[in-house]
Amino acid sequence: MTANYVTVLADWDGDGTPEDDISADVKTFTFTRGRDVELGRTQAGTCEILLRNEDGRYSPDNQASPLYGYVLPGVLIQAYYTGLSGIVYLFTGKINEWRPNPRLDEQNCYVYAIDGMDALSRGTANVALQADIKSGKIVGDVLTDAGWPALARTISTGEYNHPWAHVSGVSALEAINQLEALEYGARCFVDGTGKFIWQDSLYRQAVLSTLTVDNTNTHIEATFNLLNVWNEITCDFTPDAELQPDQVIYELQNPLKAPGAHLVKAQSPGGWDYWENQPVTLHCAYQYPCKNATFLWASLLYYDANTEPDGSGIEVPHWVEAVVKTFASTYAEMIITNVGGW
């Protein structure tokens, strides 16, 4: 590969390895990551690419394109720079948007991609209540809950001890951002290889300067203003909390209907009708965050079902299956399925 060159790869076949070189079609390539302001939050890294598209190969609906069927959102891309000193990975992320422009004086395709931080902002994170842990453990648990690969992360331990910690009801990115804000000086980001980086507040203390920058070849913008003046810092704080003994933390207040299976009619001639269960999801919110939440569905001490909502019918606990979908620290989700009401 030529030195001083940026290579852009796409993963058309979706095998997780970007190996299809589209560099020759790249007109411009821009990426950014990190915080905009010092006390701000780390944003997801983004990338914008302008591709040549004279032959329409990057037009998603162009059936004549050799890439037809592959030009879709979600394609993994990776860019790296080949310098005299070796390779520097610049950006790894997934394409969010294809925007081909067929105008004769344009004939290009704008591509917008975003790194893995974006995926962390999509789902709700749940980390069980734990005692005496540091930020690195919490971040690791959040990433694991979000399905982030264990090998694609570098996590610092964390400076402070959290007497209690849990994550519930927020996105994984929000959970990590809050931790980043509390542990002043900590940073999180997704690096050029796609690896998640958590640098605790002690991290920068061990970093030495590796580069000296002077006036040469640089343009500097320096701003003085009041935007980052803060002279009163507040934090709502609970100085003490007490773990209570094992007890009932949720009890069903009203009968929950578990509908029987419904008949699905065959869609094609000669097909067979079949019965399909109709599970429902029960959201069980606790009053306080809880540790070691359990549901013993097999015991009628904890669970019962009846053919009538007021309990006057036949007791049919064996009709109903209750499977725990989630034991979060502040709620549980139960999948209730009527498998026997036939």
Next chain:
Amino acid sequence: MGLFYQEVSIVEKRQDHYAVILTENIAPIAGGWYRATFPTGIGALGMSLMASALAGAGGGGGVKTTGTWVSGDTVLSGIDIALASRSHHSMDGSAFWTSQIAVVSGEAYSLSGALRFTVPAAPAGTTLFHAQVRIWTSGYQNVSTVDLFDVGVGTYEYEVPVYASAVSPPNGILTDFGNPEATDGSAYPSGQQLVYCTSMYLAFHGQLELSYYYTADSPCDRITATSITSTAAILSSPDYPGAVWTWGAKDNPVGADSTDGILHGLTGDTWYWYKLKLNCLDTIVWFKTLPEGTLYIETLPATDLDWENKSATLNGASAGMEQVYFEFDITPVMAQKSVIIPATDYFSVYMHHAYQNRTYYFRAVGIDSHGTKYYGATMMFELVQTTAADAYVTKLIIRGSPLVPLETMTLTASDAASIAKYGRRTYNLSTQYSLNQDDTQVILNEILADNKDPRVNNLIITFQNLKAGAYKDSVIAADISTRITLINTLLGLDGDFFINNVKHTVIEGGTSYTVQWRLERIYDTTPEP
């Protein structure tokens, strides 16, 4: 009249020769048959029987009428041992016939199946004796692997095979060789008995399983497993009509191997009904004594016809079947499906409720040792689903250990001088996490110290078109939290900064490369390394 059915070891399996000897030194029984089964792609074209005949009824000590082995497609002297058709026309079964013709004509081997021929009757006054069975090809094809070679020994005749001596015939005669318990129990008083066997005409090579009972009034070490083996020929020839065989068994099971087959008994021993296994030539796999007339197959109604549980088991019984399976949906409009049932005597098929709400037709099918199918009666089931009923969860409790917060307060760090100068500017640290009070206060103090006074912020450095080299590489490689030393005399800057944000813009693969950083000054609260 019944049928023996045996499997014997293949003497030789060779794929590099035009002919393979399947077995030798057998005693062919007129009316019996020999069959070789092949996998897909047969190369065999015919079978032959080479046999000699011994003169004299009964055969024992007889003299060969011809001393030369000759191939089966040659007429032995005095013995018409020629098969129905000679040479490669020797197998029966029209399907295979057609197949073989195709093979001979050079078409691809794509067939599997078996070759079989029936042993002809020996000429009057002679007995078929030593014989050898070969499988062979046309001479240019190798014989494919023979999966199985088995022998139908032919008719097996007996009349009043055994009876007990304690009672006089015909009382106590075991009239059913396969089911002695069905006979008169009074014929088997406890104690020892002498058992006679008359007109026994057995022909078998290998393990024979006989489920009948004898007692003996003398030690029965005369017939041990070893002696049984050695006496197989005796048993398999009609040389001993009216011979008296005496044996008995103690209440120890007789196993399948020869060491367990030693039978002996003493006067006064108590004898029981016994399953006796005679291991003769170590080659018989199984043995059936069921007369043809008892072959049957039937299907019993499902155990739960109202389908309360939305599943049911369909039971059946059979006798004399090699294999049993169910066919269902056998009406013309439905595709026929089948379910193989592993058992053959008693079998059942379980219908899961997933298949309900429609009509099924069932039929049990059995296949006997000859491949003949026996069909049970067709049954019809209409499986109708009742209306799905709802259920109500009336009780559901989750247990756990709640963490109950005791107090909540707001911690504050403020700087009066800064407030007086710039007005109150509040930064609230909103988080769901909690540290202890001291740690939290330390953090608030640090934030206050770093931010209570105006300072350069959003310091942005832009590099454009750096000359290729190590410096450019370092600038491009710098990432978040990279520490740099920034010197700009015009701005009065000379200190270290951390990169908080990077932005790269590349045109045409790198002909133009711009790097931009947003920097954060190292604060006093951040200790120097």
